[in-house]
Amino acid sequence: MTNTDLSAAPGPGASPPSSRRGARLGRRMRSLGGLLLSLALTLLGLLLVTFIIGRVMPIDPVLKVVGERATQAQYEAARLAMGLDKPLWQQFLVYMGEVLRGDFGRSISTGHPVAQDLRRVFPATFELAALGTLIGVCVGVPLGVVAAARRGGWIDQIARVVALVGYSMPIFWLGLMGLLLFYGILGWVGGPGRQGIVYDGMVPEMTGMILVDSLLAGDWGAFRDAFSHIILPASLLGYFSLAYVSRMTRSFMLEQLSAEYITTARVKGLSERRVVWAHAFRNILVPLITVIALSFGSLLEGSVLTEIVFSWPGLGQYITKALLAADMNAVLGGTVLIGTCFVALNILSDVLYRTLDPRAK
Amino acid sequence: MTPLLSVRDLRVSFPTRSGSFQAVRGVSFDLGRERLGVVGESGSGKSMTGRAILGLVRPPGKVTAERLELDGESILNLPERRMRKLRGARISMVMQDPKFSLNPVMTIGRQIMESYRLHSGQGGQAARDKALDMLRAVQIRDPERVFDAYPHEISGGMGQRAMIAMMLAPDPEILIADEPTSALDVSVRNEVLRIMDKLVRDRGMGLIFISHDLNLVGQFCDRVLIMYAGRVVEELPAHDLHAARHPYTQGLLNSLPRLDQPVERLSTLQRQDSWRDADIATPLPGGL
Ligand SMILES: Nc1ncnc2c1ncn2[C@@H]1O[C@H](COP(=O)(O)OP(=O)(O)O)[C@@H](O)[C@H]1O
Ligand SMILES: [Mg+2]
Numbered sequence: 001m002t003n004t005d006l007s008a009a010p011g012p013g014a015s016p017p018s019s020r021r022g023a024r025l026g027r028r029m030r031s032l033g034g035l036l037l038s039l040a041l042t043l044l045g046l047l048l049v050t051f052i053i054g055r056v057m058p059i060d061p062v063l064k065v066v067g068e069r070a071t072q073a074q075y076e077a078a079r080l081a082m083g084l085d086k087p088l089w090q091q092f093l094v095y096m097g098e099v100l101r102g103d104f105g106r107s108i109s110t111g112h113p114v115a116q117d118l119r120r121v122f123p124a125t126f127e128l129a130a131l132g133t134l135i136g137v138c139v140g141v142p143l144g145v146v147a148a149a150r151r152g153g154w155i156d157q158i159a160r161v162v163a164l165v166g167y168s169m170p171i172f173w174l175g176l177m178g179l180l181l182f183y184g185i186l187g188w189v190g191g192p193g194r195q196g197i198v199y200d201g202m203v204p205e206m207t208g209m210i211l212v213d214s215l216l217a218g219d220w221g222a223f224r225d226a227f228s229h230i231i232l233p234a235s236l237l238g239y240f241s242l243a244y245v246s247r248m249t250r251s252f253m254l255e256q257l258s259a260e261y262i263t264t265a266r267v268k269g270l271s272e273r274r275v276v277w278a279h280a281f282r283n284i285l286v287p288l289i290t291v292i293a294l295s296f297g298s299l300l301e302g303s304v305l306t307e308i309v310f311s312w313p314g315l316g317q318y319i320t321k322a323l324l325a326a327d328m329n330a331v332l333g334g335t336v337l338i339g340t341c342f343v344a345l346n347i348l349s350d351v352l353y354r355t356l357d358p359r360a361k
Numbered sequence: 362m363t364p365l366l367s368v369r370d371l372r373v374s375f376p377t378r379s380g381s382f383q384a385v386r387g388v389s390f391d392l393g394r395e396r397l398g399v400v401g402e403s404g405s406g407k408s409m410t411g412r413a414i415l416g417l418v419r420p421p422g423k424v425t426a427e428r429l430e431l432d433g434e435s436i437l438n439l440p441e442r443r444m445r446k447l448r449g450a451r452i453s454m455v456m457q458d459p460k461f462s463l464n465p466v467m468t469i470g471r472q473i474m475e476s477y478r479l480h481s482g483q484g485g486q487a488a489r490d491k492a493l494d495m496l497r498a499v500q501i502r503d504p505e506r507v508f509d510a511y512p513h514e515i516s517g518g519m520g521q522r523a524m525i526a527m528m529l530a531p532d533p534e535i536l537i538a539d540e541p542t543s544a545l546d547v548s549v550r551n552e553v554l555r556i557m558d559k560l561v562r563d564r565g566m567g568l569i570f571i572s573h574d575l576n577l578v579g580q581f582c583d584r585v586l587i588m589y590a591g592r593v594v595e596e597l598p599a600h601d602l603h604a605a606r607h608p609y610t611q612g613l614l615n616s617l618p619r620l621d622q623p624v625e626r627l628s629t630l631q632r633q634d635s636w637r638d639a640d641i642a643t644p645l646p647g648g649l
Contacts, residue, residue, distance in 0.1 A: 260461035266417055267456075267528070268476035269449030272441075282466055358466055358511040 136241025144249025
């Protein structure tokens with residue numbers, strides 16, 4: 001964007017403010033189109049990769065269907081029925097069509113359609129990751145900001161240790177210790193799983209996220225029970241998210257606090273709180289949102305260990321089990337889902353970036 | 362009559378591994394309702410002097426002085442809370458490059474209103490009117506548009522005018538202008554300076570104009586301090602610049618190109634170690 005000396009160009013050449021805002025909007029729409037195109041290509045690439053993986057794996061999908069003792073004729077019939085005799089590009093188109101319709105085939109280990117399995121396990125993981133990220137952000141962002149504003153002070157030192165521990169502590173061990181202490185000894189939280197036996201299947205399923213569903217049903221008992229089950233694993237994930245988010249927040253803030261416009265803000269006589277929050281913090285929102293989205297994405301895909309320790313029936317467990325059972329439909333379906341989540345997070349942070357940063361083209 | 366600002370033996374030091382480094386080493390001057398130029402090469406401590414006056418030297422930097430008085434009251438190392446009441450309201454500063462000194466994600470209008478509201482206690486509408494008035498005062502012809510613009514949408518000259526409008530909105534008594542035109546296009550420099558000069562004189566303010574450009578300072582100031590290595594080496598009225606006695610000032614003058622006396626080669630500045638600690642060439646008025 002070129003700088004125009006506004007007062008130097010008044011008169012007929014100058015456009016009224018509304019048309020300038022219109023131009024801004026037009027530019028944004030156009031680049032939004034570009035964004036959508038690149039995302040479509042990303043998804044296409046993802047499908048291509050999962051398709052190829054599905055074909056090159058040394059697992060014969062036909063054999064998986066017809067069984068080891070089928071005759072040659074039965075085998076051939078199944079092969080034709082599955083369309084495996086067609087050229088690869090046709091097979092890919094068929095695969096794409098199926099995925100777009102939400103059809104990932106049947107899982108050989110559960111016997112259900114993969115899509116149905118994913119609808120069941122994904123909300124569990126989503127709920128856990130969302131609460132974990134919420135905890136990480138609510139604690140990590142203020143901690144990082146204060147650590148930067150009082151660099152070298154005691155809060156900064158504490159934040160450093162907290163993050164270091166978060167990076168280096170094995171989650172398996174931390175989870176077991178947490179269960180032992182808060183569930184086994186203190187009895188403050190619910191044990192493994194998402195719900196106590198009493199409430200199992202009692203809440204009508206709407207979103208699949210029990211916290212949300214129990215609220216929608218107005219069932220406080222079920223909500224409290226679900227909360228007492230999720231709070232420990234979510235805190236654990238939240239701690240890891242906090243470690244990352246607070247460090248990134250701190251370094252973004254340090255960079256902004258040394259900028260000239262901060263000196264300007266101080267020259268004006270603003271309070272330190274206003275300097276830090278209204279000026280510096282406002283300037284880190286954009287990169288911070290990317291960091292938060294990344295952190296959320298990594299909790300979505302990477303909470304396998306937590307899910308195992310807490311017997312959490314989520315996506316991580318599902319994919320791991322499928323992988324061990326060579327259940328390719330389930331693995332690929334889960335992979336496509338996680339990939340789609342990352343793409344969605346990308347869109348979200350990009351849209352927020354466009355709305356929050358006036359310099360965004 | 363007490364001067365607006367009185368500075369005696371101002372020192373700013375930073376701890377280093379090998380002892381402490383003094384960026385300002387005993388600067389003294391008085392400022393009335395006048396335009397005082399501060400000239401010196403890069404690193405001579407001009408900016409640090411300005412920041413020390415505003416109480417903006419951050420730890421571990423340390424400020425000491427025999428006297429640092431605003432209207433007869435000491436402002437040396439005031440508690441932060443009291444210093445904040447003075448900053449912006451009574452002493453203000455315009456910095457070098459509006460590209461960096463304006464907040465990129467806040468509209469110009471909001472940035473101007475912010476300081477005015479803080480110090481005047483006025484509400485939103487009054488602050489908006491004041492901001493538009495100030496934009497007009499710095500001769501911006503379409504103030505409404507600039508008011509709603511973000512810093513990246515306006516030129517450097519426009520940004521610096523907005524900066525001046527912002528810093529003068531709460532009616533301070535003293536403005537420190539730290540190389541306010543060094544980052545601007547040559548074509549708009551004089552205009553911005555004239556605007557600032559007019560506002561400062563109309564309001565009867567004291568101006569400390571920091572620059573490394575002796576010509577500009579001679580043109581826009583009443584009195585000039587020449588700084589070298591953290592000290593004032595010479596002080597003289599702007600119209601007597603050609604009569605400078607200190608060899609450093611003479612060197613500065615000789616290294617300027619002149620239309621009336623073209624020379625083959627401009628002389629380069631030769632520095633001498635003795636300048637660092639020698640007494641100033643012209644004693645301050647009042648027998649300092
Ligand atoms: N935070 C700091 N720590 C140590 N030295 C500094 C710091 N800030 C500035 N200085 C030093 O102080 C001296 C004076 O700087 P400054 O006042 O900015 O010079 P000028 O504005 O005249 O170019 C320079 O030598 C600079 O390196
Ligand atoms: Mg400087």
